Amino acid sequence: MTEEIIIAGFGGQGVLSMGKILAYSGVMQDKEVTWFPSYGPEMRGGTANVTVIVSDDRISSPILNEYDTAIILNQQSMDKFEKTVKPGGVLLYDPNGITRHPSRKDINIYKVEGVEEAAKMGNVKIFNMIILGAYLKLKPIVKIENVKKGLEKSLPERHHKLIPLNIQAIEKGMEIVNKAS
Amino acid sequence: MGELKLMKGNEVIAEAAIRCGCDGYFGYPITPQSEVMETLMARKPWETTGMVVLQAESEVASINMVYGGASCGKKVMTTSSSPGISLMQEGITYIAGAELPCLIMNCVRGGPGLGTIQPAQSDYFQACKGGGHGDYHLIVLAPSSVQEMNDFVNLGFELAFKYRNPAMILSDGAIGQMMEKVELADYKPRWTDEEIEKISGDWATTGKKANRKQHIITSLELDSEIMEKLNHKLQAKYKKMEEEEVRYEEIQCDDAEYIFVAYGSSARICQKSIQIAREKGIKVGLLRPITLYPFPTKPIQKLAEKVKGMLSVEMSAGQMVEDVRLAVNGKIPVEHFGRLGGIIPSPIEVVEALEQKIIGGK
Structure with missing residues (x-):
């Protein structure tokens, strides 16, 4: 099994940390993992993306032309990454702020109302965990108990009290993801 | 099996330094490798292993602090990225000329000049063909994973001490910024004064003993006959590396x-x-x-x-x-x-x- 994922959105949406939690969950499940961020003079409000690769085998390039899954969280990223999904692959997106919806017919497109749901749950910061939940529903590459361990490993101790809320958000994401028509 | 972690290449350089018994790190921040010193400052190894971590006033100062520490037989290192490594070249050739062991990590970014902060491999000539003046070589290790970033800290020090020669880890912004699973090494204690005496006692400046002549660390020799002999000695050392250390x-x-x-x-x-x-x-x-x-x-x-x-x-x-x-x-x-x-x-x-x-x- 090798799963190559791009997660792309605005800086400040938790794109990089969502990738890190997914990668750490992979480590906990005894997988090989690579987390490769776009780094640069980006800041809150700018674009941010990260490539995460989870595999049973040694991982080759962290730089990829195409992905098994693209998780897209803003319009700029949609414009840039819709075309990079492998035929038959998965595109997961939050329609919030999207003006041109994905149109490819050779990939599987799913929607998750992460921004809306996070607001309903009363904490915008758990947005990225709702998205992660939606992804894990579509591609259960790591077990939820290993995601819990991944959260413990990647969050500083002082934030550990928030882990139950994060898990709740992941479960919510799993519940509300649906196929775009 | 050692402890498994998900870490950035740069972070692991710091972690591996602490764990391999490094005595001192001297550096100056520059993107894309500032996580090295950030990690060291957060880990505070001076409270545990006694390792010194110091932010110098410049790269020139950092490499000369390394020169000083290496003269005493200590395991010392610095890290930087391309423009900073250029500033260090005088110190590096002096260290090579004085035949001292140390470890340098260059997290290469695009040049020339201040260039960009994105990854590049355009410092190959500088790392492998000199960089500073004179006929010398560094031992140059090229990691291609976060695990190798970890492993090459220890290997770099081992080779540096084996040959009394500076070793360089030639990384780049991609390897430095990427996170991967890494198996960390177990802690090795820093060398005691007695161990340093045993390992490097025939050249290090550890205080003049009654039973030997003083040790002088220098790369200066005004007598050309002697300087040529010193050069031949260096060349013989490089020949041996070429025969025995290719990986x-x-x-x-x-x-x-x-x-x-x-x-x-x-x-x-x-x-x-x-x-x-x-x-x-x-x-x-x-x-x-x-x-x-x-x-x-x-x-x-x-x-x-x-x-x-x-x-x-x-x-x-x-x-x-x-x-x-x-x-x-x-x-x-x-x-x-x-x-x-x-x-x-x-x-x-x-x-x-x-x-x-x-x-x-x-």
């Missing part, structure tokens, strides 16, 4: 008709390119130099006997390709492919370059 990895070379030669992050990209090329029926393999100096000349010569062409893939305008050509010595075509200024080539671009420059060009 490399061959991937899918057994049935290969073409070979990529690539190190560091380019070697990772080439592994994907191999998959893509082989799906198209192109039999290509990878020779990945792990030591860039000493360079794996003989393994490349051997491969040149049986393959049709080689493509040196580097994020530079073509630097390592010169060493590949020297090794191949005209037997088969050798071409270069690379992107410049902080652009990382994609696996498909590399395959296309192979098709156009080597397969199409034969």
Whole structure:
């Protein structure tokens, strides 16, 4: 099994940390993992993306032309990454702020109302965990108990009290993801 | 099995330094490697192992602090990125001239000048062919994963002390910024004064003992006859390194008709390119130099006997390709492919370059 994922959105949406939690969950499940961020003079409000690769085998390039899954969280990223999904692959997106919806017919497109749901749950910061939940529903590459361990490993101790809320958000994401028509 | 963690390449350099019993780190922040000192400052090793961590006033100061620490037989190191490493060149050639061990990590970014903060491999010449003045070499290790960033800290120090020569880890922004699973080494205690005396007692300035002459650390010798002898001694040392310390990895070379030669992050990209090329029926393999100096000349010569062409893939305008050509010595075509200024080539671009420059060009 090798799963190559791009997660792309605005800086400040938790794109990089969502990738890190997914990668750490992979480590906990005894997988090989690579987390490769776009780094640069980006800041809150700018674009941010990260490539995460989870595999049973040694991982080759962290730089990829195409992905098994693209998780897209803003319009700029949609414009840039819709075309990079492998035929038959998965595109997961939050329609919030999207003006041109994905149109490819050779990939599987799913929607998750992460921004809306996070607001309903009363904490915008758990947005990225709702998205992660939606992804894990579509591609259960790591077990939820290993995601819990991944959260413990990647969050500083002082934030550990928030882990139950994060898990709740992941479960919510799993519940509300649906196929775009 | 050691502790498993998910860490950035730069963070792991700091962690490995603490764990391998490093005595001192002297540095000055620069992107894309500032996480090294950040991690050290957060870990506060001076409270546990006694390792000194100091932010110097400049790169020039950092490397001269390393020079001082190394003179005393201590395990000392610095890290920087391309423009900072350029500033250090005077200190590095002095350390090489004075035959002192130390570890330097260059997390290469695009140049020339201040350039960019994105990854590049355009410091190959500087690392492998001198950089500073005079006839000297560094031992140059090229990690292509976060695990190797970890492993090469210890290996770099081992080789540096074995040869009394500065060692460099030639990384780049991609390897430094990427996180991977890494198995950390167990803690090794720092050397005691007695151990330093045993390991480096015949040259280190550890305080004059009654039973020996004073030790003098210098790279200056005004008598040219003696200076020539010192140079011959250095050259003999480099010859020994070339015979005994070459490290490399061959991937899918057994049935290969073409070979990529690539190190560091380019070697990772080439592994994907191999998959893509082989799906198209192109039999290509990878020779990945792990030591860039000493360079794996003989393994490349051997491969040149049986393959049709080689493509040196580097994020530079073509630097390592010169060493590949020297090794191949005209037997088969050798071409270069690379992107410049902080652009990382994609696996498909590399395959296309192979098709156009080597397969199409034969």
